[in-house]
Amino acid sequence: MKLRLKITKEGGLRFISHLEYTRTLERAVRRAKLPAAWTEGFNPHMKLSLASALGLGIESLCEYAELELAAPIDAAAAAAALSAKLPQGIRALAADVVEKAPKLAALLSMASYAADMPEGAPAGLINSAAAGYNEAAEFFYDKKTAPGKPARRLDLKKHTLSVACENLPGRTRLCFDCLIAASGSLRANDLIDALNSRFQLNLDIFAVRITRTGLYKEGRKPLIGEG
Amino acid sequence: MINNEDLLARVEKPGRYAGGELNAIIKGRDGIKVSFALAFPDVYEVGMSYPGFKILYHVLNGLPFVQAERVYAPWTDMEALMRSKGRRLAALETGRELSAFDLVGFTLQYELTYSNIVNMLDLGAVAVLAAARGEKEPFVVGGGPCVFNPEPLADFFDFFIVGDGEELIVETAAACRDWKEAGRPGGRRGFLEVLARLPGIYVPCFYQAEYTGDGRFKQLTAQNPAAPPYIKKRAVKNLDAAGYPTAPVVPFNEIIHDRIALEVFRGCTRGCRFCHAGMVYRPLRERSVAQLKRLARGLVDSTGYNEISLISLSTADYSCLAELLADLSLDFARERVSVSLPSLRLDSFSIEVAQKVSGVRKSGLTFAPEAGTQRLRDVINKGVSEENVLAATSAAFAAGWSSLKLYFMIGLPTETFADLKGIADLAFKVIDAGRRRSGRRDVKATVSVSPFVPKPWTPFQWAEQDSVERTKEKQLYLKSLLCNSRALAYQYHDPQAGALEGLFARGDRRLGRVIVSAWRKGARFDGWSEHFDYGRWRDALSEHAPAAPWRRAFGEGEPLPWDHVRPGVAPEYLLREWKKALKGETTPDCRQGCAGCGVCPALGVGKTMAAR
Numbered sequence: 001m002k003l004r005l006k007i008t009k010e011g012g013l014r015f016i017s018h019l020e021y022t023r024t025l026e027r028a029v030r031r032a033k034l035p036a037a038w039t040e041g042f043n044p045h046m047k048l049s050l051a052s053a054l055g056l057g058i059e060s061l062c063e064y065a066e067l068e069l070a071a072p073i074d075a076a077a078a079a080a081a082l083s084a085k086l087p088q089g090i091r092a093l094a095a096d097v098v099e100k101a102p103k104l105a106a107l108l109s110m111a112s113y114a115a116d117m118p119e120g121a122p123a124g125l126i127n128s129a130a131a132g133y134n135e136a137a138e139f140f141y142d143k144k145t146a147p148g149k150p151a152r153r154l155d156l157k158k159h160t161l162s163v164a165c166e167n168l169p170g171r172t173r174l175c176f177d178c179l180i181a182a183s184g185s186l187r188a189n190d191l192i193d194a195l196n197s198r199f200q201l202n203l204d205i206f207a208v209r210i211t212r213t214g215l216y217k218e219g220r221k222p223l224i225g226e227g
Numbered sequence: 228m229i230n231n232e233d234l235l236a237r238v239e240k241p242g243r244y245a246g247g248e249l250n251a252i253i254k255g256r257d258g259i260k261v262s263f264a265l266a267f268p269d270v271y272e273v274g275m276s277y278p279g280f281k282i283l284y285h286v287l288n289g290l291p292f293v294q295a296e297r298v299y300a301p302w303t304d305m306e307a308l309m310r311s312k313g314r315r316l317a318a319l320e321t322g323r324e325l326s327a328f329d330l331v332g333f334t335l336q337y338e339l340t341y342s343n344i345v346n347m348l349d350l351g352a353v354a355v356l357a358a359a360r361g362e363k364e365p366f367v368v369g370g371g372p373c374v375f376n377p378e379p380l381a382d383f384f385d386f387f388i389v390g391d392g393e394e395l396i397v398e399t400a401a402a403c404r405d406w407k408e409a410g411r412p413g414g415r416r417g418f419l420e421v422l423a424r425l426p427g428i429y430v431p432c433f434y435q436a437e438y439t440g441d442g443r444f445k446q447l448t449a450q451n452p453a454a455p456p457y458i459k460k461r462a463v464k465n466l467d468a469a470g471y472p473t474a475p476v477v478p479f480n481e482i483i484h485d486r487i488a489l490e491v492f493r494g495c496t497r498g499c500r501f502c503h504a505g506m507v508y509r510p511l512r513e514r515s516v517a518q519l520k521r522l523a524r525g526l527v528d529s530t531g532y533n534e535i536s537l538i539s540l541s542t543a544d545y546s547c548l549a550e551l552l553a554d555l556s557l558d559f560a561r562e563r564v565s566v567s568l569p570s571l572r573l574d575s576f577s578i579e580v581a582q583k584v585s586g587v588r589k590s591g592l593t594f595a596p597e598a599g600t601q602r603l604r605d606v607i608n609k610g611v612s613e614e615n616v617l618a619a620t621s622a623a624f625a626a627g628w629s630s631l632k633l634y635f636m637i638g639l640p641t642e643t644f645a646d647l648k649g650i651a652d653l654a655f656k657v658i659d660a661g662r663r664r665s666g667r668r669d670v671k672a673t674v675s676v677s678p679f680v681p682k683p684w685t686p687f688q689w690a691e692q693d694s695v696e697r698t699k700e701k702q703l704y705l706k707s708l709l710c711n712s713r714a715l716a717y718q719y720h721d722p723q724a725g726a727l728e729g730l731f732a733r734g735d736r737r738l739g740r741v742i743v744s745a746w747r748k749g750a751r752f753d754g755w756s757e758h759f760d761y762g763r764w765r766d767a768l769s770e771h772a773p774a775a776p777w778r779r780a781f782g783e784g785e786p787l788p789w790d791h792v793r794p795g796v797a798p799e800y801l802l803r804e805w806k807k808a809l810k811g812e813t814t815p816d817c818r819q820g821c822a823g824c825g826v827c828p829a830l831g832v833g834k835t836m837a838a839r
Contacts, residue, residue: 020479026533038563
């Protein structure tokens with residue numbers, strides 16, 4: 001029996017690594033005294049896994065974690081107990097109990113992102129960049145890998161069909177979906193970086209605030225029956 | 228509220244600067260009369276691992292009129308950004324910059340952090356020199372082990388807290404509140420005079436240093452009626468009654484010691500003659516098993532950590548260790564909380580204990596014979612025989628450990644090349660005995676060798692320190708003896724860093740100018756090999772203290788620059804031990820009988836043992 005959780009990674013927590021986030025969550029599970037299951041052996045590990053790693057600096061309203069249980073519990077009660085022990089920057093938004101299911105990571109089909117451009121970034125240019133991207137049949141991007149290694153060429157259109165542009169008071173927001181495939185998926189930063197260089201937007205990349213807004217299975221189905 | 232939020236995406240490990248951690252204490256402004264920054268002069272991961280500040284944070288924030296906050300040295304990438312944008316160093320809790328605090332307290336853990344102290348003051352818009360601070364600026368206070376020779380830092384600090392901080396820091400905060408509420412009578416100087424009358428407080432500007440014609444330190448004399456001739460350290464009588472945090476801040480970022488730190492006892496009874504901590508943290512004060520179990524329960528519940536580290540100078544010497552380990556494993560086995568001992572001694576070490584505490588995780592066993600021959604181990608009063616070393620290490624190999632670490636020092640007083648050869652011989656014997664006892668071929672050991680640095684208030688405070696060249700020569704000789712074995716790895720340390728450490732350990736006030744000069748030349752993070760540049764220091768020294776023969780032996784009757792800051796061990800005892808060392812005579816552990824170090828009568832504090 002597994003407890004499936006929908007949780008967030010917000011504010012200052014966007015600055016901690018995936019591994020540190022996982023350990024932070026594990027410590028909260030311990031403080032909440034949830035009946036976690038453990039691996040066997042001399043160095044037992046809590047059977048806790050996250051659906052998908054999030055890049056450093058990205059916030060999320062939809063991280064999914066699964067905790068294997070050693071004893072049956074009520075999902076709502078467990079989520080409430082955990083919520084009371086979560087640190088600032090993580091909220092539990094939904095919880096469900098699943099009996100048998102493949103690993104979360106194997107279910108994923110798509111992630112949605114919202115990227116807020118820096119204040120004062122050229123709205124007109126950004127709007128036409130989004131339009132230009134949407135019209136292109138293919139959109140190649142040379143992804144930098146490790147220093148000294150050759151860049152990898154990706155066709156972004158295979159991952160992200162279109163980019164929607166919202167003009168909010170004082171800032172521009174780009175919203176897009178990225179397909180998640182076994183062969184690898186696109187990082188939200190790569191898409192912004194590609195638009196920035198192709199359309200000469202001169203954005204301060206570090207000042208773009210990216211939030212993961214959705215994570216789905218089988219196209220666009222939620223991972224937890226939210227209601 | 229995140230400090231410099233717009234810069235964090237541009238630096239490595241931005242979590243260092245984000246704050247907002249679990250159990251961080253952020254009070255409203257109501258009723259806060261004193262703001263106190265606990266400033267650690269190194270990077271976040273190091274500073275957050277320091278148990279002393281966990282205690283002081285808990286004690287200070289336990290006072291309703293104090294807001295204590297944390298601040299760490301920004302890494303070089305962050306500093307460059309902050310300076311380019313004119314940002315100031317601020318604390319994590321409320322974002323208050325250093326210059327806006329009432330008190331800024333630095334812990335003095337290690338001599339090579341001194342450049343970071345100056346840098347942090349400057350980044351926090353606090354005048355680097357105490358004499359230049361205006362009425363509105365904070366008081367800068369230092370404490371910790373290096374306070375037993377604070378003289379190289381005298382220019383930068385308004386005052387020092389000598390000894391255990393739990394009680395004295397509360398008295399300091401209360402005095403600050405009273406002085407502020409009374410309308411700051413006498414200004415900065417008025418407050419320092421109040422402080423100087425508190426036992427354990429040292430106000431360096433109330434003393435005048437004199438030097439001889441040939442540039443030696445002559446004496447330090449009190450110039451203010453409030454300033455005592457000697458400052459005796461403060462010691463907490465009963466640790467069970469002292470404050471200990473059960474809800475420490477839990478970082479999001481991985482830190483160096485990312486686990487619960489439970490202080491089992493303070494002080495050490497061994498009397499190793501090179502050991503600064505062993506001399507200045509006396510006397511021995513053990514916590515009771517019942518108290519440790521209470522604290523452990525609270526710590527596990529409030530942090531969610533999965534490991535409790537039992538810390539002290541020599542945890543395996545705890546008088547109720549077996550009982551404590553048995554109880555803790557009973558209490559926490561179901562929750563999968565492991566217990567670890569960071570310091571194991573060769574003679575009190577038992578494999579049973581090691582297996583009990585490490586849950587048979589075969590990692591990280593370290594042994595410290597410190598010297599390669601029995602003669603030299605007697606000189607340093609290590610109290611360990613070759614037999615002890617081989618019995619313990621081969622038992623560890625037999626119990627399944629495949630590698631362990633052996634710590635040695637080079638440059639100890641009376642050392643010859645025969646003693647160096649003894650290090651290699653002992654290392655090979657450890658491997659041979661390990662193979663025989665375990666029946667395995669693949670046993671490995673890392674031989675880690677550090678240059679010895681004479682420290683004040685130890686029996687070796689009079690000793691000569693090896694030059695950089697001599698240390699290098701010895702390191703190469705050892706390398707030639709060890710490099711042919713696949714079972715042995717050899718680690719050694721930069722002798723230049725050791726030279727600088729020795730310079731500050733026994734230096735006097737004239738080094739203040741050297742620190743400022745080296746800092747202006749770019750000295751930062753000198754304890755980190757990637758940032759340490761001896762050249763900066765060499766130049767600063769030749770400009771400001773060219774005649775400093777800091778490595779030299781001190782004469783037995785010679786005035787010592789640190790003589791006024793007293794940890795309680797009697798100078799006569801240290802001299803007696805120094806003379807015994809030179810004759811190769813040992814002194815027994817003070818658990819077995821009083822060696823007459825003078826600490827207990829001087830401080831009015833006795834040995835406290837948990838065992839009845």
